[in-house]
Amino acid sequence: MEKTKIASLIERIGNLLRSEERASGADSGLQSVHVQILSYLYQCNRYSNTPAGVTEFIGSTKGTTSQSINILEKKGFIKKYIDDEDGRVIRLYLTEKGEDFIKKEFPPTDFCSALDTxxxxxxxxxxxxxxxxxxxxxxxxxxxxxxxxxxxxxxxxxxxxxxxxxxxxxxxxxxxxxxxxxxxxxxxxxxxx
Amino acid sequence: MEKTKIASLIERIGNLLRSEERASGADSGLQSVHVQILSYLYQCNRYSNTPAGVTEFIGSTKGTTSQSINILEKKGFIKKYIDDEDGRVIRLYLTEKGEDFIKKEFPPTDFCSALDTxxxxxxxxxxxxxxxxxxxxxxxxxxxxxxxxxxxxxxxxxxxxxxxxxxxxxxxxxxxxxxxxxxxxxxxxxxxx
DNA sequence: TTTATTAAGTATCGAGTCGAAACCATTATG
DNA sequence: CATAATGGTTTCGACTCGATACTTAATAAA
Structure with missing residues (x-):
């Protein structure tokens, strides 16, 4: 039964995290997925800052990720560049706006306070x-x-x-x-x- | 930075959990939220098996929960009964089908194997x-x-x-x-x- | 050099979630 | 009896999500 408990706990904490992210992104018109993507791009290294990397990390599909990335670009949180060595690959970078946002909003404040204890x-x-x-x-x-x-x-x-x-x-x-x-x-x- | 890491870990594990749930519920036409609801109803006590309880636990809104519950009822995983003492309150019970499902599918197998180590x-x-x-x-x-x-x-x-x-x-x-x-x-x- | 195949990414569509707001019924408060 | 307050439902629009088909670039095979 410990497994059931742990699974439920992670899901519930995850749900709370997401609803906090949703609230924090609401002003900028961002959904919780967008916050997750920004936080991933903030943490990943130069081999992993591509749509495929985001897709694998979020655990969604290419198409869905592509849409989310477009929204983030349109709103000015990230920039796309084509890779020098492979013309198929796109590199994603946080803009100053994106970096400021993620530094300020992630992890959500309630989560930080909880971990402070x-x-x-x-x-x-x-x-x-x-x-x-x-x-x-x-x-x-x-x-x-x-x-x-x-x-x-x-x-x-x-x-x-x-x-x-x-x-x-x-x-x-x-x-x-x-x-x-x-x-x-x-x-x-x-x-x- | 430990906070960022923990938040990301929980989100990523939660994402993996959800995608496993989605896969396991696909045969029955269930979404991951539905699996979560069934697992909650399986674990909660007799004060808490109401739509409001589900809503608070999932961290979503009344309206959304109401829809999900209707789907689960229509598919025969749960039954609704009006509370004896309070005519506003609805009690939710797993049917045999619902209980069998959750016993078999939750937590997801990969998650169990991972915890077995x-x-x-x-x-x-x-x-x-x-x-x-x-x-x-x-x-x-x-x-x-x-x-x-x-x-x-x-x-x-x-x-x-x-x-x-x-x-x-x-x-x-x-x-x-x-x-x-x-x-x-x-x-x-x-x-x- | 062509051809086939694979990989990275985009576009589109329908199903379904989600949150917000309006609404109804029942109970509690005055 | 009137007025909240509570528990649920309904409806609506925005958006996510997965699936599929498609484009382009790189690689392998011929």
Whole structure:
């Protein structure tokens, strides 16, 4: 029965989060999905800021995401650029307006206040447990494994200076960058195929 | 930044949950909201099985809930009865079909498998942390405080036999019943007004 | 070089959710 | 008895969502 309880709790907290997002976005004419997309773009790294990345993360379909992205662009929260190396790929960037919005409105204030009552230890533990749950869920679900570079199999930590490296793309990663969300994330707990 | 991460995790896990629910309900023509409602009715106690209870729990509006409930009734998953004591109140009960469905489909299989990799200790801790988060959120949010009778201020535990009592309604509660979700839940952590 | 295939993204459509507001019936308050 | 207040329903428009078909670019095969 603990599973039922946990599932219900996550759904209910998620519902509360969404209704807060809806309220905070209402002034700007944004829906909760839009807030989610902005928050994703704010957190993801340069390999993952594409419509496909958003689609996988939100768990919706390409078509739906495309519409939401158009709305966000029309309202001036994001900008689209065609990728230099692949003409099919579109890169999404937050505008100043978008970044200001997400910094101010996410996470919602009530949610922050609620988490403020947690000790650092509890808050860290909650974050860890949820991360583990998500990783396992994504494994079951055959879906892409979102995660931060820092814990990725491809991640190579250099001892020298501030620069690490992604073993998949061989590109350098700054310390800050290695804590952003990446689409290509793979973790050692991955099941053998 | 831990807050941002936790909020995103809960949203993403919630999204995955919903898409699993959508898939599992598709055969019966149910949306994820309908699955949520059935799971709520399966877990709530006899004070809370009303459209208003569902509305508060799902965090949507009366009108929306009313529609969803009609669909569930039309498809034979629930039954409506007018309350004996208050002619305005409608009581919602799962039919056998509804109960079978929720027992079989909730929580979704992938979610269960993911939680199976957790130790009992971690799983319990996660449940506790989420419960605390929800209680705090509900306090901030001025919304109703859902919770199980067992941890409620109104709850009176009798030493004798199997019967407890709700101090608010003065009605007896069985042991089993005292672990169901109640709308009128109040907890000692409630802020002084 | 063509051709086929795959991948990234867009466009469109219908079903359904959602929130808001107006409304009805019953109970509570005065 | 009149006036709220409460629990539900209905209706409406905006929007999400998933499915399908489509466009374009990159890649693989011939």
């Amino acid at each position: 947690f000790s650092t230890k509890d808050s860290d533990y909650l974050s860890q447990l949820l991360t583990k749950l998500l990783v396992q869920l994504q494994l079951e679900n055959k879906s892409k494994l979102f995660g931060v570079c820092h814990t990725c199999n491809h991640f190579k930590k250099f001892g020298l200076g501030d620069t690490h490296q992604c073993g998949l793309t061989l590109e350098p990663l700054s310390e800050k960058e290695s804590f952003l969300i990446c689409r290509e994330h793979e973790q050692s707990t991955k099941k053998a195929v | 957790f130790s009992t200790k971690d799983s319990d801790y996660l449940s506790q942390l989420l419960t605390k988060l929800l209680v705090q959120l509900q306090l901030e949010n001025k919304s109703k405080l859902f919770g199980v009778c067992h941890t409620c201020n109104h709850f009176k535990k009798f030493g004798l036999g199997d019967t407890h009592q709700c101090g608010l309604t003065l009605e007896p509660l069985s042991e089993k019943e005292s672990f169901l979700i109640c709308r009128e839940h109040e907890q000692s952590t409630k802020k002084a007004v």
